[in-house]
Amino acid sequence: MTRRTAAHPDLTRTDVAAPFFSTWRVGTPERQRQAVEAIARAWERRPWPGEGLQAYHVYTGHDGETLMHHSRWVSEQAYEAFSKTRRQERVDEIDTAVPDIERLGLHRYRYHRSRERAAGDERTPGLIVTVRIGFEEAAAGRRADWIDLVLKALADEPAEHRGLIAAHFHLSTDGSHVLNYAEWESAPAYDEALAAPGRGIGAATELWERVRTYPGVTGFTGSRYDHALGLVPS
Structure with a gap:
């Protein structure tokens, strides 16, 4: 049953x-x-x-x-x-x-890779954020490379946002986009990350600039869920 x-x-x-x-x-x-x-x-x-x-x-x-x-x-x-x-x-x-x-x-x-939760982190996500990243048809084969770049940028951030529990990246089977399913501690924690220029998610680093300007990326669409x-x- x-x-x-x-x-x-x-x-x-x-x-x-x-x-x-x-x-x-x-x-x-x-x-x-x-x-x-x-x-x-x-x-x-x-x-x-x-x-x-x-x-x-x-x-x-x-x-x-x-x-x-x-x-x-x-x-x-x-x-x-x-x-x-x-x-x-x-x-x-x-x-x-x-x-x-x-x-x-x-x-x-198809699931590709994650920024997994830290060892011993037992928090239940209070917010799910999905981000759909569109790719040109000719760039479909480079989507996995883009995900790898994002994970490297996350690992190299100057100040970690503790509100981010984990982020899971998926490749659409039609080649059109990547889906990031991100688990956050709460909506305020996510808002804090968005409102913090120069630190945390999307910090002003060379790696994040490469993520944002990656060839073949056509746009980002985000949604919030409970x-x-x-x-x-x-």
Whole structure:
């Protein structure tokens, strides 16, 4: 069967070969809450899809309009089998409870590398920040090099921001972008990092300038989320 968990996903697990992210637009904070509960009911009433799915997590956007979904599959084939046989009944139940959900698309990824949490750091993230970094088609093969440069820039910063717990970088399978899923202690800690020129995240260093001006990067889009629901096999 299926059970809820308050635990955040471990994005460094090696048994998840197909991490997926998708976004729904539901319109209001109240509909965000209703949709999360509808998802929980639709899943808890049914058997877990099987060993092909390691976990499914839902996040509420700070914009008050969106939900982010993160499903962790052992393979794309496992997802395709679920989609053909078990997905639609869940979708129908959710749409009956919360009509007119706008589904903005599913994106498939491969996990690449992380700035992992420090040894002994047991903090639960109070904020999830996702940053989508677009790349020109001709630069798709250099995305891993860009991630490696970011991690080096983080390691060489003159003043570490302790509010950053971890950051996990994923390569989209279509070659179009990188997704950074960053775990922060809290929204104020993230705001402090953004408001601190010359230190911490994005400091005025040569490495960060190379990150920002890397050839082939087309732009950055960031979003803030709260972890709202975790579903795992019971």
